[in-house]
Amino acid sequence: MAENILHTEKLTMQFGGVVALYNLTIDVNEGEIVALIGPNGAGKTTAFNCITGVYEPTYGSVSFCGQTIVSNHPQGKMKKLYLGEKGKEKLKRITPTPDRITKLGIARTFQNIRLFDSLTVFENVLVAKHMRAKQNVLTATLRLNWREEKRAVEESMALLEEQDLLQYKDDLASSLPYGLQRRLEISRALATEPKLLLLDEPAAGMNPQETQELAEFIVKIKNKYDLTVFMIEHHMDLVMQISDRIYVLDFGKLIAHGTPSEVQRNQRVIDAYLGVADDA
Amino acid sequence: MEFLNTNLPYILAGISVGGQYALIAIGYTMVYGILRLINFAHGDIFMVAGFAMVYLSATLPLYISIPLTIIITVLLGFAVERMAYKPLRTAPRMSIMISAIGVSYLLQNCAWYITSGLAKQYPTIPWISESISIGTATTKIVTVITPILTIVLVIALVILIKYTKIGMAMRAMAKDFETSQLMGVKINSVISFTFIIGSFLAAIGSLLYFTNYATVTPIAGAMPGLKAFVAAVFGGIGSIPGAVIGAFIIGICENIIRMFGWTTFSDAFTFALLIIILVAKPTGLFGEKSTDKV
Amino acid sequence: MNEKNRNINGVITPTEKANIFSNSLGFIKKNWIGFTLLASLYAIILVLEQVLPVSSMLFVVLKKGAIYALVAVSMNLCNGFTGLFSLGQAGFMLIGAYIYGIFTIPLEARAAVYQYFDGGIINFTVPVPVALIMAGLAAALFAYLIGLPVLRLKSDYLAIATLGFAEIIRAFFQWDKLGPVTNGSNLLRRFPVFSSTLYPFVVSSICITIIVLLINSSYGRAFKAIRDDEVAAEAMGINLAKHKQLSFTISSFFAGVGGALLAMYQTTVQAAPFKAAMTYEILLIVVIGGIGSVTGSVLSSFLFIACSEWWLRFLDSETYIGSFRIPLLASGFRKVVFSIIIMIIVLFYSQGIMGTNEISIDALLRFFKKLFRKGSKEEAT
Structure with missing residues (x-):
């Protein structure tokens, strides 16, 4: 079992009245290529921004190699809003700036x-x-x-x-x-x-040929530099081809997670991408 | 009560100067709300209004020179926007700010050239220059008129922004410049209109301010301009009521500091206040918070 | 002036860079042309001082130009290379000027200078070079303290906050209670001044060289990265707060030294002229030279001073040809013409003279070689 390298715990991000990310809990293990997919506006980039410290999450924590790097457990209204109760864990705030997180790897x-x-x-x-x-x-x-x-x-x-x-x-x-x-x-x-590389839509705007080259490139650098790759991507060919596991987000919530073939068969994923009829 | 009696002149002066700052501050806050530009030249437009009045009233009767002063100021505000800011609409924000500083430099130097750098006596406007006694204090009528006039003008302005079509366009542009442009808002005319309103209020402000201070110099606009900007930031830039409240607070505080004999620091205080506000609550009293998208 | 050649020391390729970094001797070797030019510049000034009368306007321009060049380059470090729109320059210059004055007025002159404050409370003097460094350090210290809260602010708020701080500093130095130190709102005078034009040149060129070395170092690259994209810079592990603070503090250090030099040039110091208008003037010099170009700032400083002190002076005096008075010429007209030129540059040549390019020795050499080759070819045909 490979070691856990990135873990987010109930990561929640709220902008004014909009909840962009809600209770996102994900794990990335060392040496994996993990993809985060979802329709536009699902909160994928927001998740990245919370992990890298660009945004301070409203609630939740991120740990990297077993070390907590981002944590926000505010008291009061926000917490009640999202968790319903106060919880037992100690309330604390850790938010290193993005540069420190980069330095960690x-x-x-x-x-x-x-x-x-x-x-x-x-x-x-x-x-x-x-x-x-x-x-x-x-x-x-x-x-x-x-x-x-x-x-x-x-x-x-x-x-x-x-x-x-x-x-x-x-x-x-x-x-x-x-x-x-x-x-x-x-x-x-x-x-x-880095130890962990986060790629935000690396294949955006590329044609199939270039996408294929990119897939090979990602695998190549992953092996060469002993990286773990966590990426957001829309090109399903690329995602299905190289990722070990996939997380699917929709409207800020995690709706599915598993190997590429599992995700492909998941009904909720298909609904999220194709839309579901109101009277269904 | 004793305290109030002895210090009433200072407090009255504070309220009065606060009203004058408010009239200038509105120009800053409206322009910033829409263009995200600190219009450094606004204080100098205010100064030009002062000189226009000096020169016009020398030959013309007041009932002509006052409206003419206002018209000249408005035209100047309009021209500055068209010539110095409009060509830089797509340029980086720093360039527009530099252009604003350039205009300020130009206006000050022109004023210096025309007046040879001498302070000019501001004409006495009858009635508002007369003395009046309130309680134990004796002051000019203008001191009392200013806050009232300010509030009336602000209410009129708020109504204009809330209930007219152009007001709606202004609000839309303050919210989202690009989208409102896509929605067919004629941005150039709205921006011009904003500058016209700002300059109009600055002209009124200058009539009141210089009646109080009696002389105009080429750099007379710089300090009130900066202070009015601080007031706008204090109240939350982009918010008109915020700017007005900020201006009154600054005007009053400044005079209270004078009251204690710390005249040297009355200007410095304003900036100290600015820095405290920016650090503690960068959005000011009534400003909206915004998050940058990455 | 080559696009790619953005390095003032004439460093072009990374391999060449690597060579230079391999030892400091290499740096001197590589830049011997630069040093020779600088040395010959000094020599020319020395010769000029012997040949021309002391009252020649040229010396005014050279002295003041050198000082302004230093201040403009220091402002460029902060505004142009790091993208921090700071308008506190006049304030930091004021600190430098005062610190220099306060600590160098000879003891025997103190009673006369501080006549309203019983000779002041500082009873020692320091040597001039020490005072210059102290001037810089004091300005840097203030900048550091000011930077802690304000550098977090966005561009235009930063501008207005630093402008505000400069005003506060000015008020502070005029405060009566500080009179025993600052002489209140009275003049500081009778401190040592320079007699030779060479002095400001040497000091200013040392300082500018240091700034250039900084800009071309790893830190300089980090500054430029912050200017280009703060979010990406942070994602590259650059600590924004620390680097902004560094740039701001170092820029102020040199502004302080520049202020001290200005004090020496003026022979007296008073807080009143260090207004926002002075900062604006320096900012405009930077803009004319090109935001992000050191050589541009230097060039435009000399041009600016030459125009305002010398070449355009005639605009200020009423002139008659026979009995015909040339219209418009009167006191103050020079500044009007000046501000119009500046507005034209701001509006139509926003890149300034140099843009972000630099005049480098290599580029100049290549230019002359090309010229020479062209010349010889023409001769051949």
Whole structure:
């Protein structure tokens, strides 16, 4: 049994009156490729944002490698609203900022590509190396960190070479074609040396051919870097082909979970995707 | 009661100046609500209104020069929007803010050029410049008129925004700029209208303010402008009642501080208040909270 | 001025970068042209000082331009490279100017300067270079404290909050109760000033070099990442609060040093002129030079000062040709023309002179080589 790497406990996120995510409990084990699917607006990206600390969840907790990284158990109204009672566990709030979570080993990509547009391809990757380098602002300014810097440069070059991006290294990130921007975003995430990689719709806007290549690419990097992959995806071919397990969200709630074949046969999933007649 | 009697002039002055700030603050808050722009030039438009009155009343009778001042101010507000902000509609927010600072610089320098940097005596407007005694305090009628006029104008404005079509368009744009554009709101005319209202109120504000202070200088608009902006933030930017309440609070606090003899800090206090508000409750007293989508 | 060549030291490719980082000697070797140019610039100034009369406007421009260049570059670090729209520059300059003045006025002059405050309460002086560093540190300390609450704010709120802080600082330094230290609202004077134009040049070029080194370091990249996309930067493990604080504090440090230099240039200090208008002026210099370009800021500082102090001065004086008075020319007209030019730049050339590009030695060399080759080809044909 592989070890649990990511666990969310009753994760709930409310925006004003809208409950975007409700009591989401999921587990991702080491070495797996797990997919999170669901119709548009089901709360998939919200789940990612809660896990990576971009949003502070209204209720619930996230643990990574057995360590609680996000937890919000507020007292009072909100809790009553969602759990009905006060519960016995100790009320506490832990919310590390996204950068700390990244440092722990969770890297992510974004649904709408977010590269550093005014930096070159190479610098985009190099930036991700910044947090791991042993340096401070003084040593960096006076170039006393040259060993660290050299290592970062070499590693980034190696990474770019491996992703076939080396030839574009001095181009501005924004000038790359769409497919390469996606790949660069993944490379940049890899540069943070993660254990768990969260991919938010990596195949968005790709044709079947490119999607197939992406599937192979994901499996390849997973094996090479000993990663666990947790991804949001709409391309069912991709999801069914490479994921070990699938979670299905609809209107913020988990409606199904299991292996690809189990999920495919699940009636609630089919209803959620195809819609269900009112009088049925 | 004793305390009130001795300090009544300060409190009255506070209420009065609060009303004048409120009239300027509305211009800031409306523009910010729609364009998300701190219109740094608004204080200078207020200053230009002061000078317009000085020059016009030198040759024309008051019943012509007052309306003419208001018209000139409104036209200036309109022109500033069309020339300095409209071309930058799609530019990053920083550029528009820089443009606003540029306009402010331009207006101040033009005023300096025209007046040679000298302070100009503001004309005496009969009746409102006359003295009146309230309780133990003697003050100008304008002090009493200001809060009343402010409240009347604000009520009129709220009615306009609530019940007219253009008011609805303004609210829609404040909520969601792109969508209202898609829904067929003529954004340019609504924005112009917003600037026109803002400048109109600033012109009224300048009539009252300078009657109180008697002289106009090219930088006379900068401080009241910043303070009015602070008032708008204090009340929750985008909210008109918020801006008015914020302005009165700032006006009164400022004068209470003067009352204690801390005149040096009356300006600094306003900004301290701003920073406290921004840190404690960035949305101000009546502002709405918004979450950025990732 | 090559698009890809965005590095002031003429570093182009990462491999070359790697070489430079491998030892600091390499840095000097690599940039010997730059150092030579800088040295020859100093030499030219020295020569000019011998040749031209002391009262020449050129020296005013060079002195003030160098100081403004430092302040503009420091503002660019914060506003242009980190994307923090801060308008506190004048406040930090004021702190620098005062700290410099307070700690360097000679003991024997104190009784005269602090005539209303019994000679003040500070009874020691420090050497000028120490005072310059203290000026920077004091400004940085204030910035650090101010940054704690305000750097969490979004762009325009940050702008207004920092502007507000600058106003508070100004009021504070004019406060009577602090008179024994700050001399209240009276002038600080008789502190050591520089006589040679070289002085502000050397100080300012050292500071700018440090800023450039910072911008090209790992931290500089992190700053730019924050400017481009805060959310993504955070997802890359960059601590937003820490890096914003760093950029803001360092920027203020150099603003403080710039303020101290300005005090030396003016020979007196008073809190009153360090108003929001001064910050606006520096911001406009940065905009004209190009937000995100160090060389742009330097260039536009000298241009700005040259225009406002020298080249456009004639606009301010009434001029007659025969008995015909040239219309419009009168006191204040220069600033009107100036602000119109600025508005044109803001509206139509929002990139400024340089955009985010830099003038690099490599680019210049390539440019001259190209020119030279073209020239020789033409000769050949």
